[in-house]
Amino acid sequence: MPELLCIFGTGDLGRSLGLRLLQSGYRVVYGSRRPHSCGPLPQGAQVMSHAAAAQSASLIFICVHREHYDFLETMASHLERKVLVDLSNNLKKGIYPEANAAYLQRLVPGAAVVKGFNTLSAWALQNGLLAGKQVHLCGNSAAAKQAVAEMATKLGLTVLDKGSLSAARELEDFPLQLFPEWRLPLRVALGLMAFFFFYLLIRDVIYAYVEQEQDISYRIMVSLANKVFPIVSLVMLSLCYLPGVIAAFLQLYRGTKYSRFPDWLDRWMLCRKQMGLVALGLALLHAIYTFIIPIRYAVRHKLISRVVDEMKNNKTTPFYFDDTEAWGTDSFYVLGILGFFLYVLLGLTSLPSVGGTLSWREFSFIQSKLGHLTLFICTAHGYIYGWNKFLRSSTYKWYTPPGYMLCLIVPSVVLVLKVILLLPCVDRTLTRIRQGWERTKPNEETGTSKATNL
Numbered sequence: 001m002p003e004l005l006c007i008f009g010t011g012d013l014g015r016s017l018g019l020r021l022l023q024s025g026y027r028v029v030y031g032s033r034r035p036h037s038c039g040p041l042p043q044g045a046q047v048m049s050h051a052a053a054a055q056s057a058s059l060i061f062i063c064v065h066r067e068h069y070d071f072l073e074t075m076a077s078h079l080e081r082k083v084l085v086d087l088s089n090n091l092k093k094g095i096y097p098e099a100n101a102a103y104l105q106r107l108v109p110g111a112a113v114v115k116g117f118n119t120l121s122a123w124a125l126q127n128g129l130l131a132g133k134q135v136h137l138c139g140n141s142a143a144a145k146q147a148v149a150e151m152a153t154k155l156g157l158t159v160l161d162k163g164s165l166s167a168a169r170e171l172e173d174f175p176l177q178l179f180p181e182w183r184l185p186l187r188v189a190l191g192l193m194a195f196f197f198f199y200l201l202i203r204d205v206i207y208a209y210v211e212q213e214q215d216i217s218y219r220i221m222v223s224l225a226n227k228v229f230p231i232v233s234l235v236m237l238s239l240c241y242l243p244g245v246i247a248a249f250l251q252l253y254r255g256t257k258y259s260r261f262p263d264w265l266d267r268w269m270l271c272r273k274q275m276g277l278v279a280l281g282l283a284l285l286h287a288i289y290t291f292i293i294p295i296r297y298a299v300r301h302k303l304i305s306r307v308v309d310e311m312k313n314n315k316t317t318p319f320y321f322d323d324t325e326a327w328g329t330d331s332f333y334v335l336g337i338l339g340f341f342l343y344v345l346l347g348l349t350s351l352p353s354v355g356g357t358l359s360w361r362e363f364s365f366i367q368s369k370l371g372h373l374t375l376f377i378c379t380a381h382g383y384i385y386g387w388n389k390f391l392r393s394s395t396y397k398w399y400t401p402p403g404y405m406l407c408l409i410v411p412s413v414v415l416v417l418k419v420i421l422l423l424p425c426v427d428r429t430l431t432r433i434r435q436g437w438e439r440t441k442p443n444e445e446t447g448t449s450k451a452t453n454l
């Protein structure tokens, strides 16, 4: 006979959890305030009063909001020696002085409370999106935790033990976090965008207005945006590879890999993927913005008015083929296309479903070798853009360097550092360090090792 599990509460979560448990081969009994009118439940589940349901099972899921926990105190005698799983979440951090699970344990001291599953959603349970999902558990009774962990494994979940019930607070705060690993990359991207936008606004629009009394503020919409996006994209892509390079230099400097990186570097390393994806998004915007250039009114007007001018004045300027310009623009576009293609490739392999099919060697080849190649190609794309501009006109003053000049500094630095790391002698040392070699090498004569590999 399959094991019988009990669920208190017939709400959204209770129903979805019951359905999933039934599909995993358990029997389910619901405890409800109104067992005869609680609406449709998953097929095969029984429903009774709380007390009767608790009697028949040893493991009880509390799928009730914390605000209604008080009824559990009145039936504490029925819950003696039961395992109570607390799945509750709060709407905000710190509304209650103690964690929900600690509160539950206080109401029912005779039971073993386990906190967990609160990061799952009714929706994911209902749609069977559980495979490989990680759940955290904590509780004071090891046996109770063990029982819950076994059940979770049967549901296809991966269990992570977070220790005693005092960790419940942390677990309850988890679902309240909104994309924690995206916060830093998005802040950096917004900061950089704001900086370059205002810089270009002053330099291109306001400067032209003051100096030449020309109102070209319409350029904010497309031209300015189409400079800000590629600039920030390139800087973000560099920032995605910079921490790896810094870490390598730090290892070289320390001569060992067995010491922790500073916190800021750790945090930076952990959001590289998100940095790269933000960069990819901006590169995509840049590509789309570039496509609409020929159909813009301002561009068409400029071309047509030049022809009309010449017809009116009845003279034609010599129209010859500039070989340098042809090479310059073509290589600019080709590098842009190749760079964007590699960008997309990097983005695709960062998806778990694609990255999971790659071996570690393949993954690191794509993310590191191909990643730096992407950075190189995109930086070259930027340099050629600057070069073409320089060929066509150079009315720019030295004190107003174009935006792309500023942004090219960052990727150039990263690339130079990467080239240094690729020098055979540096590369050899780094490989040895990463294989566990330390500067205080074992003393070969006596055969004793001073280095500890910990």
Ligand SMILES: NC(=O)C1=CN([C@@H]2O[C@H](COP(=O)(O)OP(=O)(O)OC[C@H]3O[C@@H](n4cnc5c(N)ncnc54)[C@H](OP(=O)(O)O)[C@@H]3O)[C@@H](O)[C@H]2O)C=CC1
Pocket: 008, 009, 010, 011, 012, 013, 014, 031, 032, 033, 034, 038, 062, 063, 064, 065, 066, 068, 071, 087, 088, 089, 090, 117, 118, 119, 120, 121, 122, 123
């Ligand atoms: N929905 C979700 O995706 C998730 C929910 N959770 C947590 O699970 C818990 C339940 O959430 P959810 O199912 O969405 O909520 P619902 O409001 O859908 O359901 C709550 C259930 O609790 C019971 N209940 C309500 N009032 C009382 C009361 N005064 N005394 C006793 N029982 C009562 C009712 O069942 P009955 O009428 O049968 O007694 C009701 O169906 C919450 O703590 C929530 O934070 C956690 C993770 C995800």
Ligand SMILES: [Cu+2]
Pocket: 230, 286, 336, 381
């Ligand atoms: Cu470009």
